[in-house]
Amino acid sequence: MSDLTVLTSLFSIPNKVWFEERGELILLVVKTTKGKAVISLQGAHLTKWIPAGHKPVIWLSEDAEFKTGKSIRGGIPICWPWFGAHPDQSDLPAHGFARSQNWTLQSVDLNEEEDATITFEFDGGADYWPFNTPLSLCFVISDRLSMSLTTRNKSEQAITIGSALHTYFEISSVEQISIQGLENRPFIDTLDGNKRKTETTPITIDAEIDRIYLDEEDTCVIVDQSWQREIKIEKSGSHSTVVWNPWVAKSERMGDMGSAGYTHMVCVETANAANDVITLGPGAEHTLGVTYSVFTLTT
Numbered sequence: 674m675s676d677l678t679v680l681t682s683l684f685s686i687p688n689k690v691w692f693e694e695r696g697e698l699i700l701l702v703v704k705t706t707k708g709k710a711v712i713s714l715q716g717a718h719l720t721k722w723i724p725a726g727h728k729p730v731i732w733l734s735e736d737a738e739f740k741t742g743k744s745i746r747g748g749i750p751i752c753w754p755w756f757g758a759h760p761d762q763s764d765l766p767a768h769g770f771a772r773s774q775n776w777t778l779q780s781v782d783l784n785e786e787e788d789a790t791i792t793f794e795f796d797g798g799a800d801y802w803p804f805n806t807p808l809s810l811c812f813v814i815s816d817r818l819s820m821s822l823t824t825r826n827k828s829e830q831a832i833t834i835g836s837a838l839h840t841y842f843e844i845s846s847v848e849q850i851s852i853q854g855l856e857n858r859p860f861i862d863t864l865d866g867n868k869r870k871t872e873t874t875p876i877t878i879d880a881e882i883d884r885i886y887l888d889e890e891d892t893c894v895i896v897d898q899s900w901q902r903e904i905k906i907e908k909s910g911s912h913s914t915v916v917w918n919p920w921v922a923k924s925e926r927m928g929d930m931g932s933a934g935y936t937h938m939v940c941v942e943t944a945n946a947a948n949d950v951i952t953l954g955p956g957a958e959h960t961l962g963v964t965y966s967v968f969t970l971t972t
């Protein structure tokens with residue numbers, strides 16, 4: 674039996690939950706009165722979330738490739754067990770390996786209100802990661818989208834983990850939005866020699882931006898005046914927030930951002946990065962969590 678057949682027989686719910694193939698990958702589709710979501714089994718990577726009555730919240734590149742072993746451009750990649758480049762070995766994949774390997778779907782539940790709870794597990798394995806650190810990821814897809822990523826250290830030694838829920842948000846136009854809630858917070862400007870800076874005003878974007886806000890646990894909001902909406906980002910177990918837009922030249926180098934894709938996305942990532950990585954002792958666990966909710970602006 675194919676993987677698709679097995680998954681369908683175990684988890685599908687007529688007209689509400691089904692599986693599809695796209696390129697080389699298998700996708701789980703959830704469509705309820707609360708909205709629509711799509712999650713790739715590779716990477717447990719959500720590629721679409723459209724809450725009922727709203728425009729899409731999550732951006733996916735028109736040139737995204739659905740290939741074995743390649744992270745999908747857009748959606749919500751799971752960066753783990755390091756964020757960005759590996760601290761010592763530059764030949765290892767950026768943002769770790771969890772985003773480009775298959776996860777195991779554990780459960781799909783739909784309650785009477787049609788809130789969907791979906792859990793995945795990943796054994797945390799790679800040749801160059803000889804530690805027993807299984808991961809689980811739970812999505813709750815409702816009027817809001819919640820995710821919680823739990824790392825368990827089942828090894829005999831302390832292990833340091835960097836991680837991020839690397840969410841690409843869909844926006845009307847990058848020059849029309851602002852990000853509020855990170856004012857007066859220290860950040861590392863990775864485009865300016867990793868200098869530490871602060872800004873007193875909400876973030877607006879008119880050029881490439883790549884910042885890691887540190888010691889930062891507060892809620893922030895993407896305000897999109899053109900689309901008259903706010904996206905609220907409430908997090909837990911996260912001490913860093915990454916703000917990224919590649920703008921023109923970097924998008925061209927990346928090759929899978931689509932034509933002018935950068936104008937319709939911004940990444941605001943719930944992370945533990947740079948100095949904020951988490952060290953787990955033997956037997957310890959840590960959960961990185963986030964909830965996204967969407968509001969219509971009335972002014």
Ligand SMILES: O=P(O)(O)OC[C@H]1O[C@@H](O)[C@H](O)[C@@H](O)[C@@H]1O
Nearest residue numbers: 744767768839883884915917942
């Ligand atoms: O191309 P990747 O590996 O998906 O990374 C995309 C971007 O991810 C962001 O989180 C980083 O801050 C950027 O520096 C990086 O370019």
